[in-house]
Amino acid sequence: MSATPYPAPVPSSGASAGTPSPAVEPRPLVVRTTRIDPLPGGPTALVDLLPDTRPLTWVRRGDGLVGWGEALRLDTFGPGRFADAEEAWRATLAHAVVRDEVGLPGTGPVAFGTFAFDDGGTGESFDGARPQGSLVVPRVVVGRRGRVTWLTTISPGGTLDAPGAAVLDRTDRAPVTSPGRVEMRDGAVDARDWPEVVAEGIARIRAGELEKVVLARDVVATTERPVDPRWLLGRLAESYTSCWTFSVAGMVGATPELLVRSEKGLVTSRVLAGTIRREAGMSDDDALLHAAQLARSSKDLEEHEFAVSSVARALEPFCSSMNVPDAPFVLHLPNVMHLASDVTAVLDPGARSSSLTLAAALHPSAAVCGTPTVAARDLIREIEGMDRSRYAGPVGWVGADGDGEWGIALRSAELADDPHHVRLFAGCGIVAASDPAAELAESEAKLVPMRWALGG
Structure with a gap:
């Protein structure tokens, strides 16, 4: 298991190689959620905000969550991948400073996650050192639930990003491109x-x-x-x-x-x-x-x-x-x-x-x-x-x-x-x-x- 401040990955103590890495003391997260002006209607309003090609997404009928940046990533391995992820998430929260002014499901600290189907693997593509579970804590989350829209900033190391719409105003959005043929x-x-x-x-x-x-x-x-x-x-x-519609750690789809x-x-x-x-x-x-x-x-x-x-x-x-x-x-x-x-x-x-x-x-x-x-x-x-x-x-x-x-x-x-x-x-x-x-x-x-x- 690893609790890794962005951006440098740390070898996991749960990796199949079996050599534990030194314990990493997580840096505290500073989290602030504020209400922002409503987004345009339609099913893609949240997705349209995503600024780059590493999106975090969980959206249905226009409601849900999107995020970008990486404040923290928690990777886990093997049969204990779920329990280790939960333990790491709880440890992260124990060090977090949270100000949530909205108080709805999905506000405050949020981690997007994805886990392997199996705790092992077969075939040429399997690499025993590859994480089989990941919780990704974004730097910015935008959520919508009915008529309420909010923005959360998550900052490592005791710093606080500008609140609310100021984050959106300063976010450069790269043009979306088609894959072509x-x-x-x-x-x-x-x-x-x-x-x-x-x-x-x-x-x-x-x-x-x-x-x-x-x-x-x-x-x-x-x-x-x-x-x-x-x-x-x-x-x-x-x-x-x-x-x-989801996107987490390279898995994309609409389940x-x-x-x-x-x-x-x-x-x-x-x-x-x-x-x-x-x-x-x-x-x-x-x-x-x-x-x-x-x-x-x-x-x-x-x-x-x-x-x-x-x-x-x-x-x-x-x-x-x-x-x-x-x-x-x-x-x-x-x-x-x-x-x-x-x-x-x-x-x-x-x-x-x-x-x-x-x-x-x-x-x-x-x-x-x-x-x-x-x-x-x-x-x-x-x-x-x-x-x-x-x-x-x-x-x-x-x-x-x-x-x-x-x-x-x-x-x-x-x-x-x-x-x-x-x-x-x-x-x-x-x-x-x-x-x-x-x-x-x-x-x-x-x-x-x-x-x-x-x-x-």
């Missing part, structure tokens, strides 16, 4: 070979080794010009308004799935499992027919039931009461339709569990791993053939009181060190009734948002 190629597993991977998963399920497994594939995009993540974020926020929201003792998790493609130009009547087909599909209902049950089981130890819907609803997105259920609960006040604790308990759910969890994860490691990195891992933010929102990094892409290369990901839930060819088609549908965001 985009070429796509298959990633770790060729698309022609991926149905064989799915068929192997189906065979293992029918042999009784497990009930469900989620298998994913990647596609690599090569761009004419360097990728500006703000280009992707603006397009996603504009067209996928019901999703949570329809909320792993957990914790706010003043109330907990919500939106579970998605079961999918049907929505064809371009489909009429409303046809969309309703497809939705009805999805709602009656025994294969998709079975997949969805596994996912909802896994979320309810994971939340139960932390909650005093819970509501699990009897049946899912159909969530309509531009590219697909999903079976969806909103699980809600009340936190046990004695547990004092943060949103990060809940995210760690929920991950990986059956929606992104399978059932039983250990058997599904082991099969993914064995046959999937790629390193997921932070795809399908938790992504979101946590505040000073532990409340926050964490999504699952789906409909997403990983920006490479080379700004001309981007990895796109898509996965499908596999059960005994799955068809390999249909799952390949579903994965193509799930790649549409990021292909389109790139301009393809």
